[in-house]
Amino acid sequence: MKTIKLFDPFITKEEEKAVLRVLKSHFWASGAGIKNVKKFEKNFKKYINCDQCVAVNSGTAALHLALSLFDLKGKEVILPSMTFISTAHAVIMNGGKPIFSEIDEEILCLDSQKIEENINQKTRVILPVHFGGMPCDLKSIQKICKQNDLELVEDAAHAAGSEFNKEKIGKHGKAVCFSFHPVKNLAMPTGGLVAINSNNSKPILDDLKSKRWCGITNRKKTEYDVSEIGWNYYMNEFSAAIGLTQLKRLDKMNSIRKKIAKKYCEEIQLESKMPFEENCSYHLYWIRVKNRKKFVKEMNREKIETGIHYKPIHKMTYYKNERKLPITEKIGNEVVSIPIHQNLTESETDRIIKTINRLT
Ligand SMILES: Cc1ncc(COP(=O)(O)O)c(C=O)c1O
Known part of the structure; x- marks a missing residue:
C-alpha cells in the first residue's frame, strides 16, 4: 500500500523547462539576466491586486522585513500563539515583544473579540494569521486598528490564492506576507513576498527593496551607497521561474x-x-x-x-x-x-x- 503524503508539490514539464532555462542562462541571482524575480513580482501584484510587491527568499524574511517598517523597539505586537514560530520570531528580530492573544475555536485564527483586552500604550501592530488559508475576521481587526491607531500586518503564509487576498487596497493591512515554501499552495524551493497596500507605497517599496539586499541604495553599475542595515533576502531566479509557472496554475x-x-x-x-x-x-x-x-x-x-x-x-x-x-x-x-x-x-x-x- 502506497503512503499518502501530507503535503506534495504539484509540478509539470513547465517547471522542468523553466529551471533548465535559468540554469543555462548562467544568471542565477536576480537583478540581472532573465529577470524572473521582477516578472514574478509584477505578475503576483496583478494577481492579488495590491499596490506593490517585494519578493524575498522566505516567508520568515517577508515577516521580518514587513515588521521593520515600524519602530518596534520597546513596543508590543498582538498575534496568535497557534502559528509557525517565524510569526513570533519576526517580532523579536525587530526588537518588539510578542503578545499572544486567544484564537477562535471555529477557524483557529485570532479571536477578534479578545484582541482589545491585550491593547495598551505599548501596542503598535496587530499580526493575524490566516490559518490554513482561512480568512481571519479582517473587518473587525481593521476596525480595532483604526480605533486604536495601530498598524495591521497579515501573515498570509498559508493563503496564496485565497479569494479574499485579491481584494483591493483598503481591504488589507499595510503589509501582507506570503510564504512559497515547497509545501505551500504556490511552491518554490524557498521564497516569500511582501505585498504592500498603501496610497503612498513608493517610500515603503524603496525601504523594503534596500533592506532586502544589505541596505544597498542608489546603485549605478559598481557604485552604490548604504544608509541603513539590511539582509540578504533576495529571491533567486530558480525560485521565481518555478513560481511563475505555479502562479499560472x-x-x-x-x-x-x-x-x-x-x-x-x-x-x-x-x-x-x-x-x-x-x-x-x-x-x-x-x-x-x-x-x-x-x-x-x-x-x-x-x-x-x-x-x-x-x-x-x-x-x-x-x-x-x-x-x-x-x-x-x-x-x-x-x-x-x-x-x-x-x-x-x-x-x-x-x-x-x-x-x-x-x-x-
Ligand atoms: C504561518 C506561517 N508563517 C510564516 C512561515 C514562514 O515561512 P517560510 O518557511 O517560507 O520562512 C510559515 C511557514 O511554514 C508559516 O506557516
Whole structure:
C-alpha cells in the first residue's frame, strides 16, 4: 500500500523547462539576466491586486522585513500563539515583544473579540494569521486598528490564492506576507513576498527593496551607497521561474484543494474539523481528536501521513511565560493535519475518510 503524503508539490514539464532555462542562462541571482524575480513580482501584484510587491527568499524574511517598517523597539505586537514560530520570531528580530492573544475555536485564527483586552500604550501592530488559508475576521481587526491607531500586518503564509487576498487596497493591512515554501499552495524551493497596500507605497517599496539586499541604495553599475542595515533576502531566479509557472496554475490547484476540503467536511464524521469556506485556499486541513498520540500512530500504520500545526508558541522554551490561553492550549493538544494537496486521487481521499471515521 502506497503512503499518502501530507503535503506534495504539484509540478509539470513547465517547471522542468523553466529551471533548465535559468540554469543555462548562467544568471542565477536576480537583478540581472532573465529577470524572473521582477516578472514574478509584477505578475503576483496583478494577481492579488495590491499596490506593490517585494519578493524575498522566505516567508520568515517577508515577516521580518514587513515588521521593520515600524519602530518596534520597546513596543508590543498582538498575534496568535497557534502559528509557525517565524510569526513570533519576526517580532523579536525587530526588537518588539510578542503578545499572544486567544484564537477562535471555529477557524483557529485570532479571536477578534479578545484582541482589545491585550491593547495598551505599548501596542503598535496587530499580526493575524490566516490559518490554513482561512480568512481571519479582517473587518473587525481593521476596525480595532483604526480605533486604536495601530498598524495591521497579515501573515498570509498559508493563503496564496485565497479569494479574499485579491481584494483591493483598503481591504488589507499595510503589509501582507506570503510564504512559497515547497509545501505551500504556490511552491518554490524557498521564497516569500511582501505585498504592500498603501496610497503612498513608493517610500515603503524603496525601504523594503534596500533592506532586502544589505541596505544597498542608489546603485549605478559598481557604485552604490548604504544608509541603513539590511539582509540578504533576495529571491533567486530558480525560485521565481518555478513560481511563475505555479502562479499560472494557482487557481486551478486551489480549486482541487477546495473540492477535497468540501468532501472532508461532508464525510468525516468528527464534529470538530476545519469548516468549509469558498474564500479559503486550504493550505492545510485540520481535524481535532481526543487521543492524538494513538490516532497518529494508527494513521501511520495505515500509511497516511499526518502533521501537527501547531504546538502553541507560548509553550516553547524561548517564549514560555505565565500567560494562559486555554482555548489555544486545548486545541494545541488535539489538532491534527491530514493530507490535502493536488496530487491526491479520489481513492486516496476515500481511504483517508474511511480510516479517520473508523479510528475516531
Ligand atoms: C504561518 C506561517 N508563517 C510564516 C512561515 C514562514 O515561512 P517560510 O518557511 O517560507 O520562512 C510559515 C511557514 O511554514 C508559516 O506557516
